[in-house]
Amino acid sequence: MTAVSQLKQQALPQHVAIIMDGNGRWAERQSKPRVWGHKKGVEAVRRSVSFCRELGIPSLTLFAFSSENWRRPEEEVSTLMQLFMLVLQKEVKSLHKNNIRLKIIGDLSAFSDKLVQNIKKAEALTAANTAMTLNIAANYGGRWDIVAASRQLAEQVQQGKLTPAEITEQLMAREIQMADQPELDLLIRTGGDLRISNFLLWQAAYAELWFTETLWPDFDQQVFSEAIATFINRERRFGCTGAQIRELAAENKG
Secondary structure: OOHHHHHHOOOOOOEEEEEOOOHHHHHHHOOOOHHHHHHHHHHHHHHHHHHHHHHOOOEEEEEEEEOOHHHOOHHHHHHHHHHHHHHHHHHHHHHHHOOEEEEEEOOHHHOOHHHHHHHHHHHHHHOOOOOEEEEEEEEEOHHHHHHHHHHHHHHHHHOOOOOHHHOOHHHHHHHOOOOOOOOOOEEEEOOOOOOOOOOOOOOOOOOEEEEOOOOHHHOOHHHHHHHHHHHHHOOOOOOOOHHHHHHHHHHHHO
């Protein structure tokens, strides 16, 4: 039995997010410019999308460019934008062919009109696809996400459609990015750092976190399988005791 077949028999995460860290360091170790690492990182993206689709994981979210990344050297930011445009144009046909829906989450207002147009075209082309959803977080920050959702609710209050007392977690969740997708189950970070860097702050409330020293261009099916296997073996309690969770699981089996 293959590793994929074995994993398919388990309770898999329904939504995985990955902080793709380590491209620059990977390139430096190869004595290459940092942009080389970003280009090699695209191959890891393809592998990860293919693996999730093969396993039947409905949603995969990749942190491509944070709202803080604008602080990087101008040349690197410019190259990243060009690479984003090229990859978007090149990969969207493959995504569509494989019945994968593409969503770009983040503040698009900072991007060029041409890039925004290409994003909208790619999303429209793949909108009806059902095999899985690939979310690319670009110019995204978790705090921005929460603030944007709060503004939406504030506008509803201002328009008289809602009172402050009626605002609940459920209403807030409807305005947060990816509200139409499964709750985030597993958050992976490559590159060795032990932080989530302002990524999916709301969505990650009950997610399992998994960190690896592996740099993103080296992230392959074996490492991904390790993350998923760890997730499967963890007991997710959601505020309950372990005994309560086991009792509920026994009742569901019965």
